[in-house]
Amino acid sequence: xxxxxxxxxxxxxxxxxxxxxxxxxxxxxxxxxxxxxxxxxxxxxxxxxxxxxxxxxxxxxxxxxxxxxxxxxxxxxxxxxxxxxxxxxxxxxxxxxxxxxxxxxxxxxxxxxxxxxxxxxxxxxxxxxxxxxxxxxxxxxxxxxxxxxxxxxxxxxxxxxxxxxxxxxxxxxxxxxxxxxxxxxxxxxxxxxxxxxxxxxxxxxxxxxxxxxxxxxxxxxxxxxxxxxxxxxxxxxxxxxxxxxxxxxxxxxxxxxxxxxxxxxxxxxxxxxxxxxxxxxxxxxxxxxxxxxxxxxxxxxxxxxxxxxxxxxxxxxxxxxxxxxxxxxxxxxxxxxxxxxxxxx
Amino acid sequence: xxxxxxxxxxxxxxxxxxxxxxxxxxxxxxxxxxxxxxxxxxxxxxxxxxxxxxxxxxxxxxxxxxxxxxxxxxxxxxxxxxxxxxxxxxxxxxxxxxxxxxxxxxxxxxxxxxxxxxxxxxxxxxxxxxxxxxxxxxxxxxxxxxxxxxxxxxxxxxxxxxxxxxxxxxxxxxxxxxxxxxxxxxxxxxxxxxxxxxxxxxxxxxxxxxxxxxxxxxxxxxxxxxxxxxxxxxxxxxxxxxxxxxxxxxxxxxxxxxxxxxxxxxxxxxxxxxxxxxxxxxxxxxxxxxxxxxxxxxxxxxxxxxxxxxxxxxxxxxxxxxxxxxxxxxxxxxxxxxxxxxxxx
Numbered sequence: 125x126x127x128x129x130x131x132x133x134x135x136x137x138x139x140x141x142x143x144x145x146x147x148x149x150x151x152x153x154x155x156x157x158x159x160x161x162x163x164x165x166x167x168x169x170x171x172x173x174x175x176x177x178x179x180x181x182x183x184x185x186x187x188x189x190x191x192x193x194x195x196x197x198x199x200x201x202x203x204x205x206x207x208x209x210x211x212x213x214x215x216x217x218x219x220x221x222x223x224x225x226x227x228x229x230x231x232x233x234x235x236x237x238x239x240x241x242x243x244x245x246x247x248x249x250x251x252x253x254x255x256x257x258x259x260x261x262x263x264x265x266x267x268x269x270x271x272x273x274x275x276x277x278x279x280x281x282x283x284x285x286x287x288x289x290x291x292x293x294x295x296x297x298x299x300x301x302x303x304x305x306x307x308x309x310x311x312x313x314x315x316x317x318x319x320x321x322x323x324x325x326x327x328x329x330x331x332x333x334x335x336x337x338x339x340x341x342x343x344x345x346x347x348x349x350x351x352x353x354x355x356x357x358x359x360x361x362x363x364x365x366x367x368x369x370x371x372x373x374x375x376x377x378x379x380x381x382x383x384x385x386x387x388x389x390x391x392x393x394x395x396x397x398x399x400x401x402x403x404x405x406x407x408x409x410x411x412x413x414x415x416x417x418x419x420x421x422x423x424x425x426x427x428x429x430x431x432x433x434x435x436x437x438x439x440x441x442x443x444x445x446x447x448x449x450x451x452x453x454x455x456x457x458x459x460x461x462x463x464x465x466x467x468x469x
Numbered sequence: 470x471x472x473x474x475x476x477x478x479x480x481x482x483x484x485x486x487x488x489x490x491x492x493x494x495x496x497x498x499x500x501x502x503x504x505x506x507x508x509x510x511x512x513x514x515x516x517x518x519x520x521x522x523x524x525x526x527x528x529x530x531x532x533x534x535x536x537x538x539x540x541x542x543x544x545x546x547x548x549x550x551x552x553x554x555x556x557x558x559x560x561x562x563x564x565x566x567x568x569x570x571x572x573x574x575x576x577x578x579x580x581x582x583x584x585x586x587x588x589x590x591x592x593x594x595x596x597x598x599x600x601x602x603x604x605x606x607x608x609x610x611x612x613x614x615x616x617x618x619x620x621x622x623x624x625x626x627x628x629x630x631x632x633x634x635x636x637x638x639x640x641x642x643x644x645x646x647x648x649x650x651x652x653x654x655x656x657x658x659x660x661x662x663x664x665x666x667x668x669x670x671x672x673x674x675x676x677x678x679x680x681x682x683x684x685x686x687x688x689x690x691x692x693x694x695x696x697x698x699x700x701x702x703x704x705x706x707x708x709x710x711x712x713x714x715x716x717x718x719x720x721x722x723x724x725x726x727x728x729x730x731x732x733x734x735x736x737x738x739x740x741x742x743x744x745x746x747x748x749x750x751x752x753x754x755x756x757x758x759x760x761x762x763x764x765x766x767x768x769x770x771x772x773x774x775x776x777x778x779x780x781x782x783x784x785x786x787x788x789x790x791x792x793x794x795x796x797x798x799x800x801x802x803x804x805x806x807x808x809x810x811x812x813x814x
Contacts, residue, residue, distance in 0.1 A: 258716050268650055272658050305613055305704040313617050313701060340708035344716040356658060357705045359650040363685035364706050368713035371603050371689040375748075376721075379741030386741065389734030396724030396731065403720075 125153075127440045128220035131160030132189040132207040133227025135427045138168045141226065144433020149178040151434075154441050156181045157220060159211040161189070186210035196230035200238050208232060212239040215419050222420035222440035224411060226428045233269050236414055236421045243449060245456040248277045249416035250355070251423065252288055253362060256403045259346025263289045263298075266355040267362045269414065273354035275318035278302070282323055283459060284415040284452050285350040286332045291446035292439070293349065300327075301338030301348030303357055311337060315354065323352070331458065340364075369404050407432035410439030419449055470498075472785045473565035476505030477534040477552040478572025480772045483513045486571065489778020494523040496779075499786050501526045502565060504556040506534070531555035534572075541575035545583050553577060557584040560764050567765035567785035569756060571773045578614050581759055581766045588794060590801040593622045594761035595700070596768060597633055598707060601748045604691025608634045608643075611700040612707045614759065618699035620663035623647070627668055628804060629760040629797050630695040631677045636791035637784070638694065645672075646683030646693030648702055656682060660699065668697070676803060685709075714749050752777035755784030764794055 129145055131138045138160055145156045158165055162185040169177070177183070188206040190199055200209055208227050215223045216239050223240075225232050229251070237249055250266035265285035270277060282300050289298035302323055304312045309320050320337070327334035338348045340361050353361065376397075380390035390397065402408065408431070411424035420443040424436040443449075474490055476483045483505055490501050503510055507530040514522070522528070533551040535544055545554055553572050560568045561584050568585075570577050574596070582594055595611035610630035615622060627645050634643035647668055649657045654665050665682070672679035683693045685706055698706065721742075725735035735742065747753065753776070756769035765788035769781040788794075 258719060271650065303705065305616065305701060305708075340705040341712035341715070343709060344712040356650055357702050360648065360685040360702045360705050361709050363650075364688060364709040365713045367686035367689040368710045369717065370686070372714065372717040372745075374603060375745050379738050379745065382738075382741055385737040389737035392730040392734035393724050393727075396727055400717075400720050400724065 130225035143430035475570035488775035
C-alpha cells in the first residue's frame with residue numbers, strides 16, 4: 125500500500141507533514157510518498173535532524189504550491205505543478221492508493237473531482253468528519269463540500285455515510301438521521317421533506333437504517349450514528365459544536381485558574397478533564413474523508429501538527445484496507461437498480 | 470401597560486404561567502391578563518394557595534387550547550376559542566400591548582401573522598433569541614420562523630435584529646454578521662451571496678453596521694452582536710449550541726462526581742460553575758421575540774417554569790417601553806425609501 129501526502133499543504137507544512145509521515149512510516153506497513161518542493165523538504169529534514177528517510181518513504185518533486193487564496197476551480201489549470209495537483213495525478217495514475225492534504229478544502233474538492241473523478245453514479249462528493257458525542261462518535265455528511273443539495277444527493281450521502289460509519293466506527297447497523305428543525309416528517313424545506321421520503325425508501329430496501337429527522341441539539345448527545353445534511357447546514361452544525369466546545373473550555377479554564385483553591389480543584393479533576401480534552405481533540409480523529417471520489421482522498425485539518433498527520437495516515441490506510449470507495453461503488457449500483465425497479469412498477 | 474399571557478401554553482401550564490405572572494405583577498407596574506380556561510385557572514390558583522389575584526391582574530376566559538399536534542395553519546379556524554387565538558385577538562383589538570405564549574411555535578407564528586399582522590413592508594417575521602457568548606450576548610435572527618429565505622428577507626432581519634440588539638442589549642452600534650460557511654464574500658449559496666451585497670448597501674446607508682460573514686464557530690465566541698440567518702441554519706446553530714453545552718455539562722458532572730476528591734474540587738469551583746450555569750440558563754434571558762409582527766409577541770420556551778415566565782414578562786414590558794415594533798416600522802420605511810432612490814439613480 126502507498127499513501128501520497130501533500131507535503132506543502134496546511135499551516136505547519138512541510139515540517140508537520142514530514143514528522144507525521146515519518147512517525148507513520150515507522151509504525152505502519154505502508155509506503156509513504158511526500159509530494160512537494162524537493163529542496164524545501166530536504167532543508168526541513170535537515171532542520172528536523174532526520175538524516176535518512178525511513179524505509180518505504182520517498183519524496184516526489186512538485187515545484188508549485190496551492191495558495192489558500194487560489195480560486196479552487198482554476199487550481200488544476202493554474203497550479204498544475206503544485207504538490208496537490210501532482211499528488212492527485214499520482215493517485216489517479218495508480219502510483220498510490222490514497223491522498224492526504226492539509227491544504228485548501230475548496231481546491232482539494234475541486235481538483236479531486238476533476239483529476240481522480242467521482243465514483244460513476246455519485247452526483248456529488250461530500251466531506252464526512254467524525255465528531256465526538258455523548259454516546260461515542262458519529263459521522264456528519266456533508267460538512268461543506270456541496271452547499272446546495274438536491275434530495276437525491278442527500279440520499280447518496282446517507283448511503284456513503286452509513287458505509288463509512290460501518291467501516292470506521294465499527295457500527296454494524298448505523299442509525300441514520302436527517303438533520304432537520306423538528307422531528308415530524310413535514311419539517312424543513314422542500315429538500316428535507318423530499319429527502320425524508322427517499323431515506324425511508326432506502327430503509328425499506330435495507331440499504332440504510334433510517335431513524336427519521338434529527339434536531340441539531342440531539343447530535344452532540346448521540347442521537348444518530350450518521351447525520352445527513354446539505355453542506356451549508358452541516359458546516360454550521362460542525363462549527364457551532366466546535367465553537368461552543370471552545371467557549372466552554374475557555375470558561376472552565378477561567379473557573380479553574382481563579383484562585384489557589386480552584387487550582388487545587390483542577391488537580392483533583394485532572395484525569396477527567398484530560399479525558400474531556402482528548403475527546404474533543406480533532407488531531408486523534410484523523411482527517412475528514414472526501415467521500416464519493418473514486419479513490420480515498422483525505423482532508424487533514426489546516427492547522428494539523430504531526431500527531432494529526434499521523435492519524436490522517438492511519439485513517440487513509442484504514443480506508444484503503446476497507447476498500448471504502450469500492451464498497452460505495454457497489455452500493456451505488458444497488459441504489460440505481462432499486463430506482464429502475466421502482467420506475468418499472 | 471397591559472401584558473396578555475396565554476395561560477394554557479407550554480409543558481407547565483397553567484401553574485408556571487400563573488406563578489410567573491403573579492411574581493411579575495408584584496414587581497412591575499404593568500397590568501397582566503391571563504387568558505385560558507377560567508375553571509382550570511381558578512383550580513390552579515387554589516392549588517397554589519393564591520387566595521386573591523394581585524392588583525392589576527385579571528383572567529379572560531378562553532375555553533379551548535392549542536395542541537402541540539395542531540397544524541399551525543389551521544389553528545385560527547379550528548381553535549378560534551383557544552387561549553392563544555383569543556389572546557392574539559385581544560392584542561390586535563388593543564386590549565393589551567404585548568402577548569406571551571409558551572405554546573406551539575408554529576401556531577404562534579401563523580396566528581400572529583394572521584391576527585396581529587406583520588408590520589407593513591415586512592416580508593417575513595423572524596424569531597430572534599438572545600444567546601450567551603464569550604463576550605456577552607448576541608441576537609440570532611432568524612432561529613426557525615422562516616426556513617426558506619430570499620436575500621431581501623435576510624436584509625430585513627438584519628435591520629430588525631440590529632434594532633432589537635440596540636434596545637435589549639444596549640449596544641449602540643451592533644456588529645451585524647451574516648451566518649456563512651467562510652469569511653469571503655463569495656461563500657455560501659446564492660442567497661447568502663446576494664444578501665451580502667444587500668447588507669453592504671444597508672451598511673453604506675448607515676442603517677446597520679455590517680461586519681461581513683460570520684462562521685458558526687465564531688458565534689459562541691462573540692464574533693458578532695447580531696447574527697443574520699435563514700430560519701433553517703439559524704435553528705441548526707441555536708440547537709447545536711444548546712446540545713453541545715448540555716453535552717459538556719453532562720461530562721463535567723461526570724468528572725466532578727467521580728470520587729471524593731473530585732467532589733471536593735467541585736466545592737472549590739462552586740461559584741465559577743454556578744456562574745457558568747447561570748450564563749446558559751435560558752430562563753433568565755426571557756423568551757424569544759417574534760420580530761416583524763406589528764405588536765410585541767413573545768414565544769416563551771415550551772418548558773418554561775415560573776422564573777422563565779417572569780423574565781418573559783420583563784422582556785415584553787421592555788419591548789413595549791422601547792416601542793420596538795414602532796421603531797422597526799419607521800426603519801422599514803427608510804429601507805423602502807433607499808430602495809426607491811437607488812431605482813431612480
